[in-house]
Structures are given as structure tokens and as C-alpha cells.
């Protein structure tokens with residue numbers, strides 16, 4: 289964990305939010321490599337969930353919504369965590385996080401007493417309006433989900449969707465988490481990627497689509513290189529299900545801090561549509577559809593893809609990210625920075641690849657160090673222009689995982705890289 293956190297800071301994946309002012313708990317800023325990784329995760333998700341499907345459409349709803357949305361959705365009353373306070377130092381914790389409570393108790397010499405658990409609402413409040421004292425209180429969305437429900441009628445009337453169909457969305461959500469922690473794992477501002485899939489309100493349909501989406505989502509993580517031995521489903525117990533869920537299962541990853549949820553598959557039944565008084569007419573028959581939801585965290589996925597990719601071979605740290613997720617796809621080096629012929633040829637190749645891929649340039653230090661630096665950033669391919677290039681117009685392409693090199697014709701490099709990334 290510490291090694292990955294240090295690598296994220298050193299190489300520009302993830303920085304603590306507002307760091308120069310001592311930070312803001314539960315917030316993180318993504319650096320040049322981190323933003324590429326997150327964008328790649330979102331791009332692959334959108335491709336799989338929207339672009340390649342005929343039954344799903346995308347939206348991008350507002351973060352600020354009429355507060356009635358959150359009353360109707362049940363979040364004002366029920367989006368709570370049980371909070372307890374240490375009577376010695378008044379620090380607050382989630383009552384259901386036994387390990388955090390035990391480790392806090394160890395920080396005091398005396399026996400710690402706790403207050404009785406109180407319900408603590410996680411919605412983050414904001415104030416809108418220009419006249420001081422007359423501003424109206426709103427909530428920043430605690431889940432991106434409600435945007436799909438409030439637009440249900442808009443989507444049905446403006447597109448050709450028919451049940452079963454889905455509405456997909458990616459965006460920021462905000463929660464006043466009692467104890468943010470484990471790096472980005474529990475943050476107060478984070479991004480979700482969600483599908484709300486509307487089906488006929490029948491048990492057999494519910495079971496079928498729940499299993500279908502479980503499999504789709506698990507397969508997606510595996511297809512992007514997550515180790516299936518580190519992945520599992522976990523069914524929610526009756527006492528841990530969210531207020532909207534008829535039943536729920538999480539996809540968990542075995543992180544250094546234990547098995548941890550990073551995507552939830554929820555059977556929301558008709559909870560949301562009936563609370564918002566929405567229905568659907570299917571060839572003359574009117575009913576309230578049920579919803580199967582897949583709700584993944586972009587930040588948690590990014591973190592777990594990083595854990596999954598981290599490997600150390602001797603002194604060499606390699607991030608074995610799937611090439612589709614790698615922030616930089618290819619790095620281009622002139623073998624020597626003081627040979628103008630090598631530099632100008634390498635620059636030509638760098639410029640020709642830029643429109644297609646995220647490409648890095650490096651001409652500092654020796655070539656071995658440059659390879660190591662790209663390995664640590666997860667770059668799957670490095671192209672080196674050497675003296676042979678000037679003779680036969682070929683370059684070496686080095687593969688990050690095997691460290692093997694192949695000679696490729698300069699005019700075939702784009703095709704070669706594209707083929708590898710397909």
C-alpha cells in the first residue's frame with residue numbers, strides 16, 4: 289500500500305487534494321498519469337456499456353438537483369451511517385467498522401467509552417442563491433443514479449428505447465463520509481459509472497437480468513486484466529442493504545486492506561420509479577418497471593487496477609496495466625540525445641504517432657533508466673531510434689512485460705501499436 293501511494297505521488301498519478309494548505313480529508317487530485325488512467329477506464333466502460341449495445345443510452349445529468357429528488361429517493365431519511373464518538377478525544381467513527389474502532393482504542397492508555405450509535409446523514413449540503421440569508425439549501429448528489437430516474441420520461445419520449453433498456457451515466461458523487469481512508473478508497477468526492485436497467489416487474493425477469501449484469505460486470509474487469517483470484521462476489525446481508533435495494537451483491541477485490549467492494553449490483557425493484565411517481569406504457573399496458581443497477585466506482589476501480597498491476601522484479605517496478613488502460617501507450621527515445629540525426633528521426637516518429645496515441649518523449653539519461661521510468665508509469669511499448677534506424681529505417685519496439693525487443697519498420701510502427709492495443 290505505502291509503495292503504491294508513494295509511486296502515485298512520485299509519478300503523478302494521484303496527489304492529496306489541496307496539499308499545499310494541509311489537504312482536505314477525503315479529497316484527491318489526479319495528476320497527468322492518473323487522469324489518463326481514469327479517462328481510459330471511463331472510455332472502456334462507456335464503450336462496453338453504451339457504444340457496443342443497442343439497449344442502452346447515455347446521459348450526463350446535473351450534479352445539483354431539486355432537493356425534492358432526495359426526499360423522494362429516500363436519501364434524506366435513510367442515507368445514513370451509524371456514528372459513534374470516542375468519549376476520550378471526541379473523534380468520530382462508523383459504528384460498523386469494528387477494526388477502525390479497535391485500532392483507535394489502542395491509541396489511548398485508558399479504557400475507551402463510546403457514545404451510543406447515532407444515525408448520521410451522508411448527503412453533502414450546499415447553498416444556492418445570491419441574497420445572503422435567503423439562499424436555499426440543496427444537496428450535492430450522493431449517488432449519480434437519480435439523474436437517470438428524473439430523466440426516465442425524457443429518455444422514453446426522445447429515443448426509441450423499449451423495455452428492457454438501460455440508462456448509463458458517469459459522474460461525480462459526494463458523501464460526507466465519517467472516516468475517509470485507505471487512500472482514495474473511501475473519499476468524500478468520487479466518481480461513479482452506473483447503469484440503470486429497466487425491466488418488466490416480474491420475479492423471473494429480475495432474477496435473469498440480475499445474474500446477467502453480474503456476469504457482464506465481472507467479465508469486464510477480467511477482460512481488462514484483473515486477476516480473477518483476487519475477485520469475488522459478496523451477497524449483502526439483510527441488515528446492510530441500502531434502503532432502495534431488494535437484494536444486492538458486491539464485486540470485491542482483495543486489496544492490501546482486505547476484501548473490499550468496488551462495484552455493487554443492486555435490484556432496486558420499483559423503489560425509485562414509484563417514489564418519483566413514474567410509469568411506463570408497453571403496448572397499452574401501464575406498469576412501473578423494476579430496475580437492476582450496476583454501480584461501479586471509477587476511483588476504486590483505478591486504485592484496484594493499480595494494485596493489480598503493481599509488480600517488482602528486482603529493482604524494477606513495473607505497472608502491468610492492460611494496454612487499453614495504460615496512461616501512455618508508447619514512449620519514443622533517440623538512443624543518444626547529442627546525435628541530431630537520431631533526435632530528428634525520433635521526433636518525426638513521435639509527431640507521427642501523437643494524433644493516434646498518448647505518446648511520451650524522453651531523451652534524458654541512459655536508455656536503461658528511460659525504460660525503467662516507463663515501466664513504472666505502465667507504458668506498454670517503448671520505441672528507440674538507434675544507428676541501425678538511419679541505415680534500414682527500422683526501430684526497436686520494447687515490450688514492457690517481457691522486456692523483449694523487436695525491430696519494426698518505421699512506417700509500420702503505428703499499425704504495430706494499434707494492433708497491440710486492439
Ligand code: GAP
Nearest residue numbers: 431433473474475478550551552583584585588
Ligand atoms: N447508486 C448506487 C450506489 O451509489 P453504492 O454501493 O453506495 O451504490 C457504488 O456505491 C460504488 O460507488 C461503490 O461500489 C464504490 O465503488 C463507489 N463509492 C461509494 N462510496 C464511495 C466513497 N466514499 N469513495 C469512493 N468510492 C465510493
